[in-house]
Amino acid sequence: MELSPRGTKMGGLSGIRTIMEDIGIAASDSSGGTWLNLSPGNPADISEVTDTWRGLQQEALAARFPEVSGRYGPSRGSEGLVDAIVRYFNRRYGWSITPRNVLVGTGCQMLAFMATTIFTGTYPDGPRHLVLPSVPDYTGYQGLNLEAGGIVGVAPGVEHLEGRLFRYTFDLEAVRRQPSMGMMLLSSPGNPTGRSIEPDALAGLIQIAEERDVPLFIDHAYGDPFPSVAQDLVEPPLHPNVINGFTLSKAGLPGERIGFVIGPEEAVDVLVSFTANSHLHAPQLIQATVERALNTGVIDTLTTEVVKPYYRRKRLVAEKLLHEILPDSVDWRLHSTEGGMFCWLWIDHDWFDDLEMYEALKRKKVFVVPGRHFFVPPFDSPFLAEHATRCMRLSLSPDESVLAEGIRRFAEALEEMRAAR
Amino acid sequence: MELSPRGTKMGGLSGIRTIMEDIGIAASDSSGGTWLNLSPGNPADISEVTDTWRGLQQEALAARFPEVSGRYGPSRGSEGLVDAIVRYFNRRYGWSITPRNVLVGTGCQMLAFMATTIFTGTYPDGPRHLVLPSVPDYTGYQGLNLEAGGIVGVAPGVEHLEGRLFRYTFDLEAVRRQPSMGMMLLSSPGNPTGRSIEPDALAGLIQIAEERDVPLFIDHAYGDPFPSVAQDLVEPPLHPNVINGFTLSKAGLPGERIGFVIGPEEAVDVLVSFTANSHLHAPQLIQATVERALNTGVIDTLTTEVVKPYYRRKRLVAEKLLHEILPDSVDWRLHSTEGGMFCWLWIDHDWFDDLEMYEALKRKKVFVVPGRHFFVPPFDSPFLAEHATRCMRLSLSPDESVLAEGIRRFAEALEEMRAAR
Numbered sequence: 001m002e003l004s005p006r007g008t009k010m011g012g013l014s015g016i017r018t019i020m021e022d023i024g025i026a027a028s029d030s031s032g033g034t035w036l037n038l039s040p041g042n043p044a045d046i047s048e049v050t051d052t053w054r055g056l057q058q059e060a061l062a063a064r065f066p067e068v069s070g071r072y073g074p075s076r077g078s079e080g081l082v083d084a085i086v087r088y089f090n091r092r093y094g095w096s097i098t099p100r101n102v103l104v105g106t107g108c109q110m111l112a113f114m115a116t117t118i119f120t121g122t123y124p125d126g127p128r129h130l131v132l133p134s135v136p137d138y139t140g141y142q143g144l145n146l147e148a149g150g151i152v153g154v155a156p157g158v159e160h161l162e163g164r165l166f167r168y169t170f171d172l173e174a175v176r177r178q179p180s181m182g183m184m185l186l187s188s189p190g191n192p193t194g195r196s197i198e199p200d201a202l203a204g205l206i207q208i209a210e211e212r213d214v215p216l217f218i219d220h221a222y223g224d225p226f227p228s229v230a231q232d233l234v235e236p237p238l239h240p241n242v243i244n245g246f247t248l249s250k251a252g253l254p255g256e257r258i259g260f261v262i263g264p265e266e267a268v269d270v271l272v273s274f275t276a277n278s279h280l281h282a283p284q285l286i287q288a289t290v291e292r293a294l295n296t297g298v299i300d301t302l303t304t305e306v307v308k309p310y311y312r313r314k315r316l317v318a319e320k321l322l323h324e325i326l327p328d329s330v331d332w333r334l335h336s337t338e339g340g341m342f343c344w345l346w347i348d349h350d351w352f353d354d355l356e357m358y359e360a361l362k363r364k365k366v367f368v369v370p371g372r373h374f375f376v377p378p379f380d381s382p383f384l385a386e387h388a389t390r391c392m393r394l395s396l397s398p399d400e401s402v403l404a405e406g407i408r409r410f411a412e413a414l415e416e417m418r419a420a421r
Numbered sequence: 422m423e424l425s426p427r428g429t430k431m432g433g434l435s436g437i438r439t440i441m442e443d444i445g446i447a448a449s450d451s452s453g454g455t456w457l458n459l460s461p462g463n464p465a466d467i468s469e470v471t472d473t474w475r476g477l478q479q480e481a482l483a484a485r486f487p488e489v490s491g492r493y494g495p496s497r498g499s500e501g502l503v504d505a506i507v508r509y510f511n512r513r514y515g516w517s518i519t520p521r522n523v524l525v526g527t528g529c530q531m532l533a534f535m536a537t538t539i540f541t542g543t544y545p546d547g548p549r550h551l552v553l554p555s556v557p558d559y560t561g562y563q564g565l566n567l568e569a570g571g572i573v574g575v576a577p578g579v580e581h582l583e584g585r586l587f588r589y590t591f592d593l594e595a596v597r598r599q600p601s602m603g604m605m606l607l608s609s610p611g612n613p614t615g616r617s618i619e620p621d622a623l624a625g626l627i628q629i630a631e632e633r634d635v636p637l638f639i640d641h642a643y644g645d646p647f648p649s650v651a652q653d654l655v656e657p658p659l660h661p662n663v664i665n666g667f668t669l670s671k672a673g674l675p676g677e678r679i680g681f682v683i684g685p686e687e688a689v690d691v692l693v694s695f696t697a698n699s700h701l702h703a704p705q706l707i708q709a710t711v712e713r714a715l716n717t718g719v720i721d722t723l724t725t726e727v728v729k730p731y732y733r734r735k736r737l738v739a740e741k742l743l744h745e746i747l748p749d750s751v752d753w754r755l756h757s758t759e760g761g762m763f764c765w766l767w768i769d770h771d772w773f774d775d776l777e778m779y780e781a782l783k784r785k786k787v788f789v790v791p792g793r794h795f796f797v798p799p800f801d802s803p804f805l806a807e808h809a810t811r812c813m814r815l816s817l818s819p820d821e822s823v824l825a826e827g828i829r830r831f832a833e834a835l836e837e838m839r840a841a842r
Contacts (some may be wrong), residue, residue, distance in 0.1 A: 003691060073676055118425060283679075
């Protein structure tokens with residue numbers, strides 16, 4: 001049975017999904033020895049987080065099961081949750097949004113998929129692309145668009161900071177030069193970098209979105225108001241060209257696929273209809289649970305007292321381990337961070353190759369994520385041609401002992417790779 | 422912000438969604454008087470059903486919350502549920518499917534949306550359509566495809582049975598004549614008709630699917646093995662060209678959006694990747710709940726002892742009420758049924774118009790669903806041109822007293838409409 005071109009596109013797996021399958025196979029490997037997984041995008045197991053959500057879910061189940069699970073519901077999201085979102089954001093940011101600015105969905109990825117589908121692709125005047133205004137960015141974005149070659153990643157600038165720290169900058173002029181832009185999409189704080197967008201860069205991207213009359217979709221998966229694994233430099237912007245995406249995944253519910261967008265009424269209305277047409281609405285018991293978390297303020301306690309301090313501490317631990325363990329004589333650099341759940345390493349040597357390192361570490365029973373998957377091929381800028389294969393992502397979610405031993409084996413592999421060239 | 426053509430398509434609401442919004446508005450109408458809703462696609466509130474699912478969900482929550490809700494999972498579905506599905510169907514039908522034949526999704530609608538996306542649309546040799554081999558069929562199918570005009574409904578034949586009963590037949594030659602077919606899709610037992618596909622018609626459709634090398638997607642939402650609101654005439658067919666869609670919605674969990682497909686490995690693999698790319702995976706706590714229902718056999722008890730007898734009784738009640746209450750002198754007909762949750766009425770007079778009846782009944786505070794939404798425009802066959810506006814769907818879900826009073830007001834409206842012409 002022949003697939004349509006978009007079927008072929010959607011039937012392909014991005015590089016990182018292939019790696020997740022690798023990990024799945026390793027997990028069932030019984031050949032002995034423990035695998036160290038420094039790759040997970042999964043948030044850490046934190047018992048206060050689990051206990052809180054389980055309690056809220058139990059309450060929702062006891063109080064509201066027949067009305068929420070036993071009935072179809074509104075495509076925009078259950079009234080109770082939509083109202084809770086409206087109140088929460090209006091109170092927190094002094095906004096005056098209404099339910100028409102909100103859509104609850106089966107995760108922020110699905111919401112971004114729908115937005116990409118309605119704002120990119122073939123237009124009467126030609127193709128319009130999904131533009132990532134500064135790569136590296138979340139590798140999953142490359143699976144969103146229905147057309148092969150429908151996504152463009154703009155190369156960043158680099159700022160060297162004190163010690164081994166560096167930071168990517170936005171090249172706004174390069175973004176502005178993109179000939180066929182349908183939507184811009186970025187994560188902030190970024191996966192993999194941990195960078196939060198600065199006020200100037202945000203203003204610049206919004207200006208470009210206005211000029212081109214396209215949406216800027218900002219994925220706040222790690223940012224404010226929850227899980228707030230971030231020192232966000234700006235508030236989520238309320239603007240006619242901005243769609244803000246939020247998720248409960250990093251606040252502890254990744255397995256339940258629940259997220260929402262806040263944006264301009266006209267765009268959100270279209271996404272509501274898309275939802276109705278494609279899958280009716282998001283599951284409702286978890287909606288009742290999240291409603292409870294917002295209305296009681298439990299989400300803020302969890303964020304401020306547990307999740308945010310947890311990752312801040314883990315980041316400090318990881319930085320310390322990297323400095324202690326990695327060889328001084330290797331020119332390794334670390335992206336400075338305002339948040340997120342990762343360390344983004346740049347090994348600036350021509351003998352380094354991220355995929356070779358991935359394989360070398362697999363032989364040492366360690367999983368990390370090769371950097372190239374966070375860039376969008378082809379790597380045709382002079383900077384990317386060299387840079388995109390010299391980065392690795394380490395997760396802050398594993399236990400400290402796993403982090404330490406993983407970094408130790410990474411140091412070994414680095415020495416071996418250097419010696420072999 | 423300009424939408425792409427597919428954005429415009431997906432931003433439109435099918436007729437029946439507009440009606441659902443009507444109902445939403447009516448629900449919050451405080452002008453007095455009770456609305457009688459004979460339109461719901463929602464399954465009936467049955468306390469044994471609710472209690473059973475709530476109990477299973479409580480058990481899953483207590484036993485498995487951290488591992489299922491706190492972690493990302495496999496795109497194909499959680500291992501436990503996929504294995505449970507494989508075992509259940511192999512035992513029940515003597516099959517030997519494996520996990521590679523299965524994909525769990527956020528409802529059967531989403532699974533059908535993905536299948537439509539990968540098997541219809543623009544191909545190198547031209548457009549391929551979603552073909553409904555016998556309309557009327559589920560109105561939601563018309564929202565699935567990304568292209569305006571991308572769906573074709575084939576007019577049925579009609580068989581007159583005893584009394585006021587009639588039955589649509591498949592016009593296989595007309596299906597075979599469709600010039601640009603990408604996928605066939607049908608519900609069996611059908612929404613709205615209650616018809617289960619007969620062995621001969623099924624064999625015919627499968628033969629056409631083989632000849633054209635396209636999939637036949639069969640939506641078993643009301644059928645076997647659950648909720649089994651049906652005397653199914655054939656088992657779900659295991660065939661390289663057939664994708665079987667199942668859902669837990671009509672077995673009591675419509676609000677949780679959980680369904681699955683069983684089909685050929687290659688097609689299912691593509692749908693798994695589509696899932697990974699667009700929304701990662703289906704929510705997992707409800708997957709653990711359904712796994713428990715399958716493994717314990719509770720789903721069969723619920724089906725056989727509660728759900729199936731409930732709708733059989735309601736159907737008999739509704740038929741009796743229709744015969745007692747509707748005017749003898751009106752030429753009304755009722756589609757014979759093997760299952761499903763509806764009565765499908767055909768009022769064979771030129772003075773009858775389904776939309777006018779919808780408005781007339783709204784003035785009497787009754788909701789029904791006009792028939793035309795279950796046909797695919799344009800109604801260009803001689804039969805459909807006349808027939809598509811002369812049908813109405815009544816739901817079997819409301820309480821008997823609501824059904825009786827709703828049918829009484831419908832009879833009144835019929836007399837008034839006839840008198841006015």
